[in-house]
Amino acid sequence: MTATNKQILDRAVAENCLKLFADYELNIRAREPNDEVEAERFLICGIIGFTSKKMRGVLALATTKEPLELTNHTTTTHRDWICELANQLLGRVKNQMLMRGVEVLPSIPIALRGDRLSPVVQQGLVSELFTAEQGVVCVWVDCEFDDDFILPEDGESETPPVSEGDLLLF
Amino acid sequence: MNKKVLIVDDSATVREQVRAVLIDEFDVIEAADGIEGVETIGRLADLAAVICDVNMPRMDGLEMVETVQKDPRTAPLPIVMLTTEGQHELVQRAKAAGAKGWIVKPFKPELLLAAIRKLTAT
Numbered sequence: 001m002t003a004t005n006k007q008i009l010d011r012a013v014a015e016n017c018l019k020l021f022a023d024y025e026l027n028i029r030a031r032e033p034n035d036e037v038e039a040e041r042f043l044i045c046g047i048i049g050f051t052s053k054k055m056r057g058v059l060a061l062a063t064t065k066e067p068l069e070l071t072n073h074t075t076t077t078h079r080d081w082i083c084e085l086a087n088q089l090l091g092r093v094k095n096q097m098l099m100r101g102v103e104v105l106p107s108i109p110i111a112l113r114g115d116r117l118s119p120v121v122q123q124g125l126v127s128e129l130f131t132a133e134q135g136v137v138c139v140w141v142d143c144e145f146d147d148d149f150i151l152p153e154d155g156e157s158e159t160p161p162v163s164e165g166d167l168l169l170f
Numbered sequence: 171m172n173k174k175v176l177i178v179d180d181s182a183t184v185r186e187q188v189r190a191v192l193i194d195e196f197d198v199i200e201a202a203d204g205i206e207g208v209e210t211i212g213r214l215a216d217l218a219a220v221i222c223d224v225n226m227p228r229m230d231g232l233e234m235v236e237t238v239q240k241d242p243r244t245a246p247l248p249i250v251m252l253t254t255e256g257q258h259e260l261v262q263r264a265k266a267a268g269a270k271g272w273i274v275k276p277f278k279p280e281l282l283l284a285a286i287r288k289l290t291a292t
Contacts, residue, residue: 076186080181081183088254088276091256091274094254094255094257108226163274164256166256167281167285168261169289170265
């Protein structure tokens with residue numbers, strides 16, 4: 001069965017979330033069905049909108065406080081850092097979409113604080129939960145696609161984007 | 171006296187991360203968006219280099235580079251883009267506007283430091 005646009009996007013977000021936290025030296029893993037499940041007290045949520053010709057939506061990254069503290073060694077606020085993490089996560093997803101020939105334009109990220117932040121459970125809005133050594137990370141995407149739009153196959157773009165961590169000097 | 175490097179990024183965390191990498195060798199000055207960046211560059215004639223994000227409120231980094239390059243007094247200032255963006259069209263636009271480098275976040279501290287050393291070497 002061919003993956004739907006939403007499934008492709010969800011997978012890209014989940015894979016890149018793992019890589020993003022690994023780059024900040026925090027190993028997270030997808031929650032197993034047998035893991036103890038309880039309503040997590042997500043501290044804060046970074047939200048970043050995006051648009052493209054045929055799709056538009058928002059990416060939300062919520063965490064408990066521990067993953068933020070373990071990945072941010074500066075004195076700045078959780079609010080600022082979750083925004084930057086959401087920004088970097090969408091940047092990675094954007095690069096994957098570019099490989100499919102789809103240009104995604106990001107907005108400026110914002111932070112939302114709340115108690116027990118979580119996505120509304122409804123058809124097509126799936127969150128991905130990750131467990132860290134300490135704390136939990138949750139990411140979800142709420143995206144609309146035009147009815148006639150099918151995400152092109154990976155490899156549509158001939159020029160791969162510059163990778164994370166790379167430096168180009170002109 | 172250390173050379174001055176300006177970091178322009180709307181994330182205070184990124185500014186602090188960059189400061190931590192450069193602080194032993196450079197005086198680090200901060201601006202939170204492109205407009206503040208342009209104002210700071212206009213005010214400080216002795217800046218040695220600028221590190222600049224792309225996606226920022228009010229004025230983005232590419233517009234900032236283009237603005238700085240239009241002014242003959244500030245055009246020679248080396249600017250390195252530090253961004254989540256990896257799109258070649260944006261890289262080419264930055265290069266055409268006069269930027270001297272492009273780094274995709276998360277950055278490797280040693281690479282950033284090496285790039286700034288190289289661009290500020292006299």
